[in-house]
Amino acid sequence: MEFKKLVIENFRNxxxxxxxxxxxxxxxxxxxxxxxxxxxxxxxxxxxSIRNKGFIKSDYHKHDISKLLI
Incomplete structure (x- = not known):
């Protein structure tokens, strides 16, 4: 597996x-x-094992859960 790009949105800071x-x-x-x-x-x-725990509110940027993709 080779990663070429990493995109992170609405995660922590x-x-x-x-x-x-x-x-x-x-x-x-x-x-x-x-x-x-x-x-x-x-x-x-x-x-x-980390994914199984899911996200908590503090994992979202500025605790903003309104940008969740469902």
């Missing part, structure tokens, strides 16, 4: 973000800039 990926990627930034949230989003995709 990301209202909307699009990242082009390559073979090797480095994630760095200031404290509290969302590095862990980015990694958790990837983990959510890949780890079934």
């Amino acid at each position: 990301f209202s909307s973000i699009e990242i082009d990926l390559s073979n090797k990627n480095v994630i760095f930034g200031m404290n509290d800039s969302g590095k862990t949230n980015l990694l958790f989003a990837i983990r959510y995709l890949l780890d079934r």
